[in-house]
Amino acid sequence: xxxxxxxxxxxxxxxxxxxxxxxxxxxxxxxxxxxxxxxxxxxxxxxxxx
Amino acid sequence: xxxxxxxxxxxxxxxxxxxxxxxxxxxxxxxxxxxxxxxxxxxxxxxxxxxxxxxxxxxxxxxxxxxxxxxxxxxxxxxxxxxxxxxxxxxxxxxxxxxxxxxxxxxxxxxxxxxxxxxxxxxxxxxxxxxxxxxxxxxxxxxxxxxxxxxxxxxxxxxxxxxxxxxxxxxxxxxxxxxxxxxxxxxxxxxxxxxxxxxxxxxxxxxxxxxxxxxxxxxxxxxxxxxxxxxxxxxxxxxxxxxxxxxxxxxxxxxxxxxxxxxxxxxxxxxxxxxxxxxxxxxxxxxxxxxxxxxxxxxxxxxxxxxxxxxxxxxxxxxxxxxxxxxxxxxxxxxxxxxxxxxxxxxxxxxxxxxxxxxxxxxxxxxxxxxxxxxxxxxxxxxxxxxxxxxxxxxxxxxxxxxxxxxxxxxxxxxxxxxxxxxxxxxxxxxxxxxxxxxxxxxxxxxxxxxxxxxxxxxxxxxxxxxxxxxxxxxxxxxxxxxxxxxxxxxxxxxxxxxxxxxxxxxxxxxxxxxxxxxxxxxxxxxxxxxxxxxxxxxxxxxxxxxxxxxxxxxxxxxxxxxxxxxxxxxxxxxxxxxxxxxxxxxxxxxxxxxxxxxxxxxxxxxxxxxxxxxxxxxxxxxxxxxxxxxxxxxxxxxxxxxxxxxxxxxxxxxxxxxxxxxxxxxxxxxxxxxxxxxxxxxxxxxxxxxxxxxxxxxxxxxxxxxxxxxxxxxxxxxxxxxxxxxxxxxxxxxxxxxxxxxxxxxxxxxxxxxxxxxxxxxxxxxxxxxxxxxxxxxxxxxxxxxxxxxxxxxxxxxxxxxxxxxxxxxxxxxxxxxxxxxxxxxxxxxxxxxxxxxxxxxxxxxxxxxxxxxxxxxxxxxxxxxxxxxxxx
Numbered sequence: 001x002x003x004x005x006x007x008x009x010x011x012x013x014x015x016x017x018x019x020x021x022x023x024x025x026x027x028x029x030x031x032x033x034x035x036x037x038x039x040x041x042x043x044x045x046x047x048x049x050x
Numbered sequence: 051x052x053x054x055x056x057x058x059x060x061x062x063x064x065x066x067x068x069x070x071x072x073x074x075x076x077x078x079x080x081x082x083x084x085x086x087x088x089x090x091x092x093x094x095x096x097x098x099x100x101x102x103x104x105x106x107x108x109x110x111x112x113x114x115x116x117x118x119x120x121x122x123x124x125x126x127x128x129x130x131x132x133x134x135x136x137x138x139x140x141x142x143x144x145x146x147x148x149x150x151x152x153x154x155x156x157x158x159x160x161x162x163x164x165x166x167x168x169x170x171x172x173x174x175x176x177x178x179x180x181x182x183x184x185x186x187x188x189x190x191x192x193x194x195x196x197x198x199x200x201x202x203x204x205x206x207x208x209x210x211x212x213x214x215x216x217x218x219x220x221x222x223x224x225x226x227x228x229x230x231x232x233x234x235x236x237x238x239x240x241x242x243x244x245x246x247x248x249x250x251x252x253x254x255x256x257x258x259x260x261x262x263x264x265x266x267x268x269x270x271x272x273x274x275x276x277x278x279x280x281x282x283x284x285x286x287x288x289x290x291x292x293x294x295x296x297x298x299x300x301x302x303x304x305x306x307x308x309x310x311x312x313x314x315x316x317x318x319x320x321x322x323x324x325x326x327x328x329x330x331x332x333x334x335x336x337x338x339x340x341x342x343x344x345x346x347x348x349x350x351x352x353x354x355x356x357x358x359x360x361x362x363x364x365x366x367x368x369x370x371x372x373x374x375x376x377x378x379x380x381x382x383x384x385x386x387x388x389x390x391x392x393x394x395x396x397x398x399x400x401x402x403x404x405x406x407x408x409x410x411x412x413x414x415x416x417x418x419x420x421x422x423x424x425x426x427x428x429x430x431x432x433x434x435x436x437x438x439x440x441x442x443x444x445x446x447x448x449x450x451x452x453x454x455x456x457x458x459x460x461x462x463x464x465x466x467x468x469x470x471x472x473x474x475x476x477x478x479x480x481x482x483x484x485x486x487x488x489x490x491x492x493x494x495x496x497x498x499x500x501x502x503x504x505x506x507x508x509x510x511x512x513x514x515x516x517x518x519x520x521x522x523x524x525x526x527x528x529x530x531x532x533x534x535x536x537x538x539x540x541x542x543x544x545x546x547x548x549x550x551x552x553x554x555x556x557x558x559x560x561x562x563x564x565x566x567x568x569x570x571x572x573x574x575x576x577x578x579x580x581x582x583x584x585x586x587x588x589x590x591x592x593x594x595x596x597x598x599x600x601x602x603x604x605x606x607x608x609x610x611x612x613x614x615x616x617x618x619x620x621x622x623x624x625x626x627x628x629x630x631x632x633x634x635x636x637x638x639x640x641x642x643x644x645x646x647x648x649x650x651x652x653x654x655x656x657x658x659x660x661x662x663x664x665x666x667x668x669x670x671x672x673x674x675x676x677x678x679x680x681x682x683x684x685x686x687x688x689x690x691x692x693x694x695x696x697x698x699x700x701x702x703x704x705x706x707x708x709x710x711x712x713x714x715x716x717x718x719x720x721x722x723x724x725x726x727x728x729x730x731x732x733x734x735x736x737x738x739x740x741x742x743x744x745x746x747x748x749x750x751x752x753x754x755x756x757x758x759x760x761x762x763x764x765x766x767x768x769x770x771x772x773x774x775x776x777x778x779x780x781x782x783x784x785x786x787x788x789x790x791x792x793x794x795x796x797x798x799x800x801x802x803x804x805x806x807x808x809x810x811x812x813x814x815x816x817x818x819x820x821x822x823x824x825x826x827x828x829x830x831x832x833x834x835x836x837x838x839x840x841x842x843x844x845x846x847x848x849x850x851x852x853x854x855x856x857x858x859x860x861x862x863x864x865x866x867x868x869x870x871x872x873x874x875x876x877x878x879x880x881x882x883x884x885x886x887x888x889x890x891x892x893x894x895x896x897x898x899x900x901x902x903x904x905x906x907x908x909x910x911x912x913x914x915x916x917x918x919x920x921x922x923x924x
Contacts, residue, residue, distance in 0.1 A: 001280060008264075008287050015256060022252045026245045035197040039173045040180070042125075 075103035076129040076223075102132025106223050113184045121174035130169035130223040138225070139396075140216035142384035147401035148212070152228050160190060161207050165226035167199050167219070179224060186210055186218045198372060200229060240368075247361050250299035254354040257295035258347070264288045265347040269882055285344060289337045292346035296330045300353040318498035318541055321505065322356065325349065325536035332529045342526060345533050348884045352538050355892055363545035363565070366552045370561045374818075374833045385417035386410070388461065399468075406464045415454045419471045420462035422447055428457035493569060493853070494544040497860055501537055501867070512875050523877060531874040534884040539863025539891035543856055546899035551852045554905035559836040560845055567831035568849035570815050574796040578774065579743055579842075580788065580809070582801035583754035583761055586819050587768065587839070588730040592618065594625035595705055595731050598696050599724030603674075606649075607710045607724075610661035610674055613651045618708060619659075621728055622676075649674070657681045658708070662715070671715040679709055682723075687711040693725045703763070705729040732767060739839035740768045746846055748798075751775055753784045755805050784809035800842060801826055817842060844905070852904035859895045866891035 025031065071080045074096035081099065088094035098104040106129070110118055122129060142148055149161075156162040170179060175194070179201055182192035188210030193202045205215060219226045264284050271281060296304075307323035310316065329349040336342030387395050388407040399417045402408060407423065410416050416429070427443040431453045440456045443449055449462055451471040466472075509528040516524035548565035555562055562568060571577075581587050597604070608626040611619040649661040658677015675685050679697065682689060689709060697707035705727040713721035740750050751774025754761040761777035776787060784799075785808035791797045792814065799806065799813035802820075807829040810816030818830035820837040827833050834841045870887050873879040 004280060005283060008283060011260070012287075012290075015260060019253055019256060022256075023249050026248050026252070029241075029245075031245070031248055032241065033195045033197070036176060036193075036195055039176050039196055042121075042173045 071097050073097060073099035073103050075099075075107040076131060078128075078131075100132055102221075102223075103129075105221055106132065109185065109218070109221050110178070113181075115178060115181055115184065118174055118178045121177055122172070125173050127172040127174060130171070130175075132223060138217075138220065140213040140220075140226075141396040142398050143212040143216055143228075145397050145401060147398045148228075151398065151400065153212075156204050159206075160204050162202065162204050163212065164229045165201050165203065165216070165219070166229050167194070167201055167224040167226055169224050170194060170196065170199055170201070175224070178222060179219070182215070182218070185222070186215050189215060197369075201226070244365075247357070247364070250302070251354070251357045251361055254295055254299035254350065254357050257291050257299075258350040258354040261288050261291050261295070261347050261350050264291075265881070265885070272882070282340070285337045288344065288346045289334055292330060292333065292350055295350040295353055296326050299357060300326050300349075303353070303356070316495050316499040316502075318494050318537065321498055321502040321537055322352070322541060324502070325533045326352065328529050329533040329536075332533070342522070343530065343881055345530070345881050345884060347881065348534060348888050349536070351885075351888065352536055355538060356541050359542045359545035362549045366549045367562075367564055370552060370556055371563050373556065373561045374563065374827050374830075402464055402467050404464050404467055408462045408464055409459060410455045410462060411459045412455055412457065416449050416451050416462060418462075418464040418468075419451050419466035420449050420464050422449055422460060423463055424460040426457070427455065427460045429453040430456050493856060494540060494860065497540060497864070498537055501535075501540065501864070505532055505535055505871075508871055508875060515875070516877065527874055527877050527879070530879050530884075531871060534870045534874060534879060534887070535867045536888075537863070537867065538888055539866060539895045540860060542892055542895050543859035543863055543899070546896055547852060547856045547859060547902055547904075550899050550902055551848065551855075551904040554907065555845075555848060558841075558844065558905055558907065559834060560841055560848075560905070561833040561835065563831050563833075567815050568845075568852055570796055571798070571846055571849040572853035574798075574814070576749075576795040577747070577798060577814075578749045578751060578791055578795060579798045579800065580751050580753045580774070580791075580813075581839070582784075582799075582803065582806050583752055583756055583764055583777075584730065585802040586800055586806075587736050587752070587764060588732050589837075591730065592621040592706075592728050593731050594621060594726055595729045596696070596700065596727040597626070597724065598727075599690075599693055599710070600722040601724070603710045603712050603722055603724045606661070606663060606672060606674055606712060607676055607726075609663075610649050610651055610659060610676060613649070613661075614653055614659060618706065618728060622708065622726060626726070654681060660685075672712055673715050674710070674712045676708060676710045679707070682709040682711050685711065687713075687721045687723060689723055693723060696725055696727070700727040700729075703729070732764060733838045735838045735840040737768055739843050740770065742843045743846065744769075746843075748846070749774060752777075753779055753787060753799075753801075753806075753809065755779050755781075755784075781805040781808050785812045788812045800839075801830075817845070848905040851906075852902060855898060855902035855904060859898045862894050862898060863891050866894070 071085055071093065072078070073080050075098060078099050080097045084099065085097055086094050096107065098107065110116065118129075153161050153163045167175075167179065170176070176196055179194045180192050182201075182203070183189045186205075188208075189203060189205045191202075191204045194200070195202070201219075203215060205212075216226050264287055268276075268281070268284050268288075270276075271284075303319045303326060304323045306317060306319040310320055326349050329345050332342075333344040333346055336344055384396050385399050385402045386409040387397055387402060388409055389395055394409055402418050408417065408420060422443050422445055425445055427449065428440045429443055429449055431441050431450065441453075448465065451466075509531050512528045512531055513524045516527055544565065548568070551568070552562050552565070604626040608623050611623040611626075613619075649663045651659055651661045653659040654677065658675065658681045661674040661676070663672040663674070675682050675687070679689065679694070689711075693709070697709070700707050706729065708726045708728060710724040710726065711721050743750050750768075750770055752761065752765050752768075752770055754764075754777045756777060758777040761775065765772075765775040776783075779787070784801075784806065788797050788799055788809045789812050792812070796814040798815045798817065799809045800817045800819060801807075801810055802818060803826060806818075807826045810818065810826055810829040815832065816826075816830040818826040818833045819839075820834055832845065866887055870879065870884065873883060
């Protein structure tokens with residue numbers, strides 16, 4: 001199981017990346033409104049995109 | 051063609067004869083008088099129930115947005131009802147003052163602004179509003195936040211003006227309002243703090259989850275054996291992650307504990323922070339030396355669960371506060387300023403300067419403190435005094451901001467604006483009183499103090515017991531005690547219970563800003579409730595209380611009164627139609643059919659009016675006289691004695707009698723006579739609610755700005771204690787009375803007007819009732835959106851049940867803590883045992899919180915219908 005000595009530090013790097021991405025997403029406002037996107041999906045059924 | 055929607059009624063709309071024809075826009079039945087038929091009797095084209103719906107439909111179709119109606123149908127929703135606001139020009143939105151308050155620059159020399167759309171409620175609304183760019187060229191994006199009813203608009207100021215955008219939104223059925231007075235920095239601060247909270251929760255969750263994975267490996271190693279190198283790897287990895295967890299998301303607990311210690315106040319964060327710091331420090335030491343227990347999985351899970359609990363509670367309380375702010379006055383706060391050249395310019399209220407000449411139209415309120423420039427004015431100053439009778443103001447006399455003009459248009463000269471108006475000064479005392487109140491110690495804090503004291507004592511005992519055997523074990527067990535018995539359940543009990551209760555209360559129309567208000571309501575000893583009179587106990591406006599005599603006169607009388615703008619006329623026009631619309635008169639016609647006839651009206655100021663209707667040119671005219679007894683008798687009508695007696699009886703009850711007489715203009719016609727008694731009626735459930743409050747141990751009193759005679763009559767009808775009834779009070783008097791009574795016990799104030807705001811802020815618990823003024827909504831702890839006094843009793847019951855649940859959850863979590871403490875003192879604790887006990891206690895608290903009976907909706911019949919999706923029992 002010596003592979004753990006590589007895997008666990010690698011996971012640290014991945015986790016750091018995930019935290020960085022999450023923080024960026026929150027700060028750009030993607031988590032401000034979690035209700036309307038669900039409703040918007042239902043309504044989004046016409047062809048034109050604007 | 052939309053399907054026929056079920057016939058629905060609101061409390062103010064008259065019941066229309068079911069014509070079987072649905073409006074092509076909103077689906078409501080089209081009144082008989084507005085159906086357009088072609089020459090062969092068939093329906094010609096699309097039918098609409100009003101001009102607003104017709105305009106909306108035309109606009110939507112011309113932009114190719116008919117998908118709106120498909121979406122409405124598939125969702126079972128209906129287009130919003132058109133309101134009179136559809137006719138507003140929104141000119142004040144183009145002024146620099148408005149732009150400074152509500153707009154921000156956006157990249158690409160565009161402008162960003164926000165509007166509150168009260169009527170947006172469904173998927174179809176989202177779809178239509180977000181297609182605003184197709185309706186109004188120049189709008190580059192529109193995003194609707196449904197739960198907050200807020201639309202974010204980005205537009206090009208070179209191509210389109212804000213007023214055009216606002217008018218288009220109103221035409222579609224979504225009249226916009228500015229989001230909050232002076233949003234700007236406060237709003238972005240709130241948003242930034244919310245985002246920081248979310249980041250903390252995310253990081254804490256990631257840390258806790260990963261540490262749990264590492265610890266599963268460690269626990270497996272405990273049972274099956276693991277070689278030292280791997281154990282060291284796992285321990286060091288979890289130490290690093292745990293350090294991140296405690297020092298980044300967990301820092302809020304440590305910081306708040308340090309502040310509380312500095313202020314010598316007990317706070318539940320003190321034992322929490324102690325556990326976190328000791329856990330991290332001791333675990334780090336043990337990892338370095340290579341032996342001893344580490345508790346990282348427990349403490350990082352603490353951080354995660356506690357952050358989530360607080361976040362949920364915080365959001366629930368904020369949602370209540372925002373709902374309250376959304377109730378604020380629905381008209382845009384603007385003023386009509388008369389410039390030197392005589393031109394009238396519409397500006398936001400903030401743009402009026404002292405010395406400006408301001409025009410106030412009928413039904414509008416004075417935007418600033420001013421003196422009267424016109425000869426005579428009549429103003430309703432109930433917002434400041436609570437008295438509903440209009441005040442006559444002469445040339446040169448002062449008119450305070452907030453007075454409603456009930457006469458014709460007048461001109462005023464501004465004497466004090468913005469912060470210097472009497473209302474603003476009143477609001478400042480409100481804010482100061484609220485700030486002085488600060489944060490009272492909550493139940494959870496009291497128990498946290500006891501827990502901490504008990505823990506420290508136990509820790510010393512443990513040290514003493516184990517020291518002779520093994521000093522290392524002694525320290526180990528003592529620290530384990532302080533870490534494992536961390537009051538996670540205690541810290542979750544209050545947030546979880548209050549979140550559930552506040553959510554349910556909000557759905558029942560009770561918006562509660564903070565849980566401590568409920569705590570005060572539930573645990574008050576010898577509490578006193580003061581009720582405001584006008585608008586709280588009574589409806590707050592002149593209404594039809596009784597109608598006697600020939601009921602067929604209701605229809606024509608209502609129609610005649612619609613033409614005038616007197617408070618009595620308005621009350622008659624509104625209430626006669628509601629009550630008697632379905633009754634037929636002798637010609638077999640209903641009030642609705644009268645509503646489309648145009649009468650010939652001549653008014654006699656202060657006495658009444660004469661009206662004559664000609665149903666068809668050939669038929670004889672119906673002559674109507676409505677007004678005082680003298681006026682009616684002057685036309686030669688003899689009023690039956692029974693009606694005169696009823697009028698006199700009504701006057702003794704402070705009701706105003708209005709006689710109605712009608713006869714056909716033929717020789718032998720007999721006049722028909724009726725009597726309408728108008729007054730400010732007491733709410734139906736007032737007496738029952740007062741009795742219920744008394745039964746629950748409250749003393750009930752009344753504070754009123756109205757005349758003592760009227761107040762005394764109302765007080766005796768409700769059975770209030772005489773020493774608790776005060777009348778003729780100014781706003782400042784109400785506040786000082788509340789302060790005086792607060793020395794003897796908790797005081798709960800219930801009110802609605804600006805004249806109650808100061809008292810609401812000073813009271814232990816302030817409750818603003820249905821349709822309250824902005825000032826009292828801002829000052830109160832709780833806002834009710836249902837009329838009547840019944841919700842107050844529900845609040846008391848709900849808060850008592852909530853506190854019972856809180857006490858139960860605290861007891862259960864303390865029981866878990868006791869088990870853990872016993873294990874620690876006995877030296878039997880291990881990280882595995884802790885990792886099992888702590889989630890078990892949190893889950894038990896959660897389960898109990900969800901099962902609380904506070905504000906529970908008793909049955910599945912919540913009152914929700916497609917026409918009334920919030921289920922509010924309005």
